[in-house]
Amino acid sequence: MTITPDFSAASTAVTAAVAGYLLLGEPFAGRRMYGSLARRRDTEPRALVRYFGVLLAAWWALAALAVAALLLSPGASAADFGLALPERPVYVVIALIVVGTVAVVSSRNFHDLARRGKNVPGLAPIAAMLPRTPEERRLAVAVAVTDGLCSELVYRGLLIAFGVGALGLDLYAAAALSVLAYTVAGWYQGRQGLLVFAVFGTVLAGLYLASGSLLLPVVVHVILSVRDLTLPAPTTLRAAPSA
Structure with a gap:
C-alpha cells in the first residue's frame, strides 16, 4: 500500500485539531461520559438513549471534519484516505467470511451465557451501554454501525494520511500513531479497555495496510x-466506575 497525500494549510489545521482532540480530549471526555x-443507568430510564444520541452526533461531526480535510486538500485523493476498492478483493472476501463466522458463533455463545x-x-467494562429495551437496541445497532464507519475514516483514513502527508512519517509509523490515538x-x-483497544486498533490498522482500503x-x-x-444487559449494574 502506498499513499502520497499533500495536505493544504487549511486541511492541516483541521486535522491537527481533530488529532489533538483524539489524543488529549477524547480519553477524558469518554471516561467522564x-x-x-453508569451512575445514572439504573435510576434514569432514558440515560442510555441520551448517551447514544451524544455518541452519534460526536462521531458524525468527526467524520464530517475528516471529509472536510480531504476536500480542503486538492493534492490528496480519496484513495489516500482509504476510500478505494481493496487491492486484493479475493482475500478481503475470505477474511470477511472468517470474521463473520467467528462473530456469529461467538455471539450465540455470549447470548447463551448471558441468558444463563x-x-x-469482556462484558463488565461496557455493561452500562448494553440495551434493555427495543428503542435502546435499535440505537445500539445505529451506534455500532456509526462507530465502524466513522472511527475507521477518522482513525485509520484521516490520521494515517495526516501522519504521512503532513508529518512526513513513514506509512507504518503513521499507522502506529493512529493505533496510539485509538488506544487511549x-x-x-x-486498563483492560486500553489493552483491548490497542490490540483491536493494531488489527484494524493491519487490515487497512494489507488491503489498501x-x-x-x-x-x-x-x-x-x-x-x-x-448482548443482553444485566438487570442492574454492580458498580459505577469513577470518572
Missing part, C-alpha cells in the same frame, strides 16, 4: 461492534 452513564446468568468475557480512546473502560476494517469493525452492543 461513561462514568456518568453466567459471565460473558479505550480509557473509559479502564477502509472497506475491510470498516466491515470487521461493524460486525464485532454490533455483536458486542446487542
Whole structure:
C-alpha cells in the first residue's frame, strides 16, 4: 500500500485539531461520559438513549471534519484516505467470511451465557451501554454501525494520511500513531479497555495496510461492534466506575 497525500494549510489545521482532540480530549471526555452513564443507568430510564444520541452526533461531526480535510486538500485523493476498492478483493472476501463466522458463533455463545446468568468475557467494562429495551437496541445497532464507519475514516483514513502527508512519517509509523490515538480512546473502560483497544486498533490498522482500503476494517469493525452492543444487559449494574 502506498499513499502520497499533500495536505493544504487549511486541511492541516483541521486535522491537527481533530488529532489533538483524539489524543488529549477524547480519553477524558469518554471516561467522564461513561462514568456518568453508569451512575445514572439504573435510576434514569432514558440515560442510555441520551448517551447514544451524544455518541452519534460526536462521531458524525468527526467524520464530517475528516471529509472536510480531504476536500480542503486538492493534492490528496480519496484513495489516500482509504476510500478505494481493496487491492486484493479475493482475500478481503475470505477474511470477511472468517470474521463473520467467528462473530456469529461467538455471539450465540455470549447470548447463551448471558441468558444463563453466567459471565460473558469482556462484558463488565461496557455493561452500562448494553440495551434493555427495543428503542435502546435499535440505537445500539445505529451506534455500532456509526462507530465502524466513522472511527475507521477518522482513525485509520484521516490520521494515517495526516501522519504521512503532513508529518512526513513513514506509512507504518503513521499507522502506529493512529493505533496510539485509538488506544487511549479505550480509557473509559479502564486498563483492560486500553489493552483491548490497542490490540483491536493494531488489527484494524493491519487490515487497512494489507488491503489498501477502509472497506475491510470498516466491515470487521461493524460486525464485532454490533455483536458486542446487542448482548443482553444485566438487570442492574454492580458498580459505577469513577470518572
